[in-house]
Amino acid sequence: MLNALDKRLLETVADLHDIPQGAYNIRKNGEGISRRSTANIEIKPKRDKPGIDIIVRPGTMGESVHIPVILTAEGLKDAVYNTFDIGEGADILVVAGCGIHNPGESETQHNGIHNFIIRKRARLRYVEKHYGQGEGGGQKTLNPTTIIEMEEGAYAEMELVQIRGVDNTKRITKARLHRNAHLLVTERMLTHGEQKAESKILVKLAGEDSSAQIVSRSVAQDNSQQLFYPRVAGYNRCRAHVQCDSIIMHQAKVRSVPEIAANHADAQLVHEAAIGKIAGEQLIKLMTLGLSESEAEETILQGFLK
Amino acid sequence: MLEIRNLSLTLEGEKGSVEILEDINLTLQDHKLYVFTGPNGGGKSSLAKVIMGIYRPTGGKIILDGEDITALGVTERSRLGIGYAFQQPPRFKGLKVRELIQIAAGNKPIEGCSCLADVGLCPEDYLDRDVDSSLSGGELKRIEIATLLARSLKVAIYDEPEAGIDLWSFSRLRETFQELHNKYETTIVLISHQERILSLADEIVLIAGGTIREQGSRDDMWPVIMDKSCGGRKICPGAGDENVECFR
Numbered sequence: 001m002l003n004a005l006d007k008r009l010l011e012t013v014a015d016l017h018d019i020p021q022g023a024y025n026i027r028k029n030g031e032g033i034s035r036r037s038t039a040n041i042e043i044k045p046k047r048d049k050p051g052i053d054i055i056v057r058p059g060t061m062g063e064s065v066h067i068p069v070i071l072t073a074e075g076l077k078d079a080v081y082n083t084f085d086i087g088e089g090a091d092i093l094v095v096a097g098c099g100i101h102n103p104g105e106s107e108t109q110h111n112g113i114h115n116f117i118i119r120k121r122a123r124l125r126y127v128e129k130h131y132g133q134g135e136g137g138g139q140k141t142l143n144p145t146t147i148i149e150m151e152e153g154a155y156a157e158m159e160l161v162q163i164r165g166v167d168n169t170k171r172i173t174k175a176r177l178h179r180n181a182h183l184l185v186t187e188r189m190l191t192h193g194e195q196k197a198e199s200k201i202l203v204k205l206a207g208e209d210s211s212a213q214i215v216s217r218s219v220a221q222d223n224s225q226q227l228f229y230p231r232v233a234g235y236n237r238c239r240a241h242v243q244c245d246s247i248i249m250h251q252a253k254v255r256s257v258p259e260i261a262a263n264h265a266d267a268q269l270v271h272e273a274a275i276g277k278i279a280g281e282q283l284i285k286l287m288t289l290g291l292s293e294s295e296a297e298e299t300i301l302q303g304f305l306k
Numbered sequence: 307m308l309e310i311r312n313l314s315l316t317l318e319g320e321k322g323s324v325e326i327l328e329d330i331n332l333t334l335q336d337h338k339l340y341v342f343t344g345p346n347g348g349g350k351s352s353l354a355k356v357i358m359g360i361y362r363p364t365g366g367k368i369i370l371d372g373e374d375i376t377a378l379g380v381t382e383r384s385r386l387g388i389g390y391a392f393q394q395p396p397r398f399k400g401l402k403v404r405e406l407i408q409i410a411a412g413n414k415p416i417e418g419c420s421c422l423a424d425v426g427l428c429p430e431d432y433l434d435r436d437v438d439s440s441l442s443g444g445e446l447k448r449i450e451i452a453t454l455l456a457r458s459l460k461v462a463i464y465d466e467p468e469a470g471i472d473l474w475s476f477s478r479l480r481e482t483f484q485e486l487h488n489k490y491e492t493t494i495v496l497i498s499h500q501e502r503i504l505s506l507a508d509e510i511v512l513i514a515g516g517t518i519r520e521q522g523s524r525d526d527m528w529p530v531i532m533d534k535s536c537g538g539r540k541i542c543p544g545a546g547d548e549n550v551e552c553f554r
Contacts, residue, residue: 217399245399281396284360287380288390289410289453299409303400 002026005101006070012163013097013129014068020095024066025052030078041065041092051081051113054094058087058119066095069112074104074138079111084124086116086154091123098142100166102134109141116147118154118181125157132165141168148174150181152207161188162197171199177238179207187216188305191224191252201230205238205267212240219301220252231259234267242271247278247304308334308357308388308461308493313366315349315356315516326352328516330366334461339487339494341507343531345551348514350497351393354463358390359383370460387460391467393497395450397438403449404433410453421455424482426475443470451479455486462486463495468503480506504531 002010002018006028010016019034023041026034032052037043040060044053054065071078086092102108118124132140142162150156154177162169175183183203191197203212212232220226232240246254260269278300286296315327327349334340342350355361357368359380368376375383398406407416422429425448435441437449447470454462467483468476483506487494496503504510510527512519520530542552 279396281392282398284380285392285396286409288358288360288384289406289457290381290384290412291409292381299401299405300398303398303402303405306400 005072009070009072009099009101009131009133010068012131013070013099014066014095016066016068016095020064020066022064022066023054025054027067027069027078027080029071029073029076038063043067046081046083049081050079051083054082054084056084056086056090056092056122058089060087060090060092062091064093064095068096069098069110071098071100071108071110072103074102074108074134074136075106077107077109077111079113081113081115083115084117086118086122086124088119089121090119092125094124094126095128096126097129098131098144100132100134100140100142102132102136102138102140104134104136104138107139107141108134109139109143111143111145113145114147116149116156118148118150118156120151121153122151123155125159127159128161130162130166130169132167134165139167140165142166143168143170143172145172146174148176148183150175150177150183150210152179152181154178154181156182157184157186159186159188162190164190164192166191166197167193167195169197169199171197173199173201174204175202175212176204176206177210177212179209181207181210183212185212185214185216187214187218189216189218189226190221190301190305191218191226192221193224194222195224197225198227199229203232203240205232205234205240206236208236208238210236210238212238214240214242214244216244217304218244218246218254219249219305220246220254221249223251225253226255228254228256228273229259230271231261232269232271233261233263234269235263237264237266238268240267240269242269242273244271244273245304246275247301248275249277307336307371309367309369310334310353310357311367311369313353313356313368314364315352315361316364317352317361326516327356327363330518332511332518332521334493334495336460336493337487337491338508339483339496339506340509340511341504342495342497342511342513343499343504344513344519349516350513351465352516353513354390354465354495354497357461357463358388360390387458389454389457389459389462391450391454391462391464393465393469395446397441397446399436399438401437402433403435403437406437406449406453407433407456410456412457414456416456419456421452422449424455424478424485425449425452426478427452444472444475447471448475448479455482458490459492461493461495463497465497466499467496468498468500476502504528
């Protein structure tokens with residue numbers, strides 16, 4: 001059912017070597033090709049539009065859900081709507097991710113719209129990796145939208161990674177946090193060639209003592225272009241830290257526009273943004289330890305994007 | 307053995323070219339501990355950077371164990387066994403202490419490496435820390451020294467190793483240098499102004515105004531260094547204080 005190319009894409013975007021343990025749904029070229037629910041995690045297809053509902057029973061502990069998407073045909077436009085309902089007090093891992101292998105000349109596109117409801121005191125770790133490859137000149141486009149509602153005391157870590165080979169991306173992430181909810185978003189982005197990437201994040205801290213941390217790190221190589229627009233708005237006693245760091249190389253362009261908005265006197269919001277080349281001192285330090293210049297550069301970039 | 311012959315260095319500054327080092331001749335023997343000392347801006351760090359290959363000399367030769375290494379870059383010199391611990395080491399976002407020390411150690415496993423303990427840092431606490439701004443200046447500096455201790459070197463240069471390091475760690479560090487010197491054939495160069503570092507030296511090299519002003523055994527050099535006007539240092543007549551230097 002899964003050929004060698006499928007397996008390689010799955011390994012890259014979801015660290016999967018074969019059919020995963022636990023609940024999963026594998027989507028290939030616009031269709032669900034394999035699915036399994038478990039006693040605590042139910043996955044069912046939506047009736048009104050493409051996509052699935054993932055329902056995690058309250059109190060489910062230490063289970064995982066894998067929902068990778070692979071596209072291996074040219075000229076495909078795939079849109080999918082997934083809804084996650086993470087029950088009260090549950091603690092789970094969700095591994096998403098999309099790999100495109102575009103063999104032809106026409107554009108292949110995947111738009112994934114993910115809606116999360118994280119119930120009271122539930123904990124979620126979400127990992128999403130995006131990757132593109134293919135011999136032809138066909139564009140590989142990935143436009144993920146992630147909408148997160150976090151109830152009282154909920155905790156979420158969202159790891160959003162774009163590895164290589166994605167020509168166009170428009171990433172939208174929105175979250176609303178209620179009382180005592182905590183959100184950590186880590187974004188890693190590497191663009192090269194003529195690629196364009198845009199990431200907009202909006203976090204609303206609605207509840208008392210809610211907090212958010214956004215850590216965005218990117219590397220822009222060749223003629224690629226990146227735009228970051230991370231925003232946090234505080235409406236209560238809350239805390240947030242937004243950090244955007246980009247390494248710029250070659251003829252790339254990076255625009256970074258963090259915004260913080262306080263609508264309450266006890267909102268403590270901080271942002272920092274930096275764009276720069278790899279520091280010469282860093283390269284030299286690693287070269288004094290015996291690395292060549294290109295090995296030193298690779299080591300710095302890998303660490304930065306880790 | 308490292309030989310430096312007729313070495314000069316001119317760097318391009320904002321106000322045109324500046325002569326940093328002028329006709330330096332120096333032989334550094336195996337199994338000897340040297341301290342380079344002298345006034346700020348005198349050329350000590352520049353000489354170290356020329357030895358490491360970070361600066362290319364304008365003239366002269368550098369010879370390591372009979373091999374002319376003047377044309378070699380930083381990486382090649384490092385692989386031949388030259389090491390340099392930065393005065394102000396850089397920080398790395400996302401790189402762990404473990405990874406940095408592993409790069410330094412090359413193929414050798416770093417488990418059981420005493421290099422962190424030797425600078426007074428507990429390996430369990432530090433190996434998984436990031437080499438970023440979460441480390442204090444003193445911690446970063448000690449990790450920098452540890453990256454040299456993790457290697458087997460022919461020539462090891464430490465640029466102001468005591469800078470930013472607290473009293474207690476300093477004693478430990480001093481013992482470490484002493485032990486290294488007793489155990490290995492490595493030529494050790496410490497760039498320092500600290501009396502307790504100077505007292506470790508087999509030989510002291512006084513560098514000022516881009517040249518070697520004097521060189522000799524610790525005992526011979528001690529009175530020279532204690533003289534406030536050493537290295538061509540002029541005492542400010544206006545301040546009426548022999549600790550104030552005059553640049554007019």
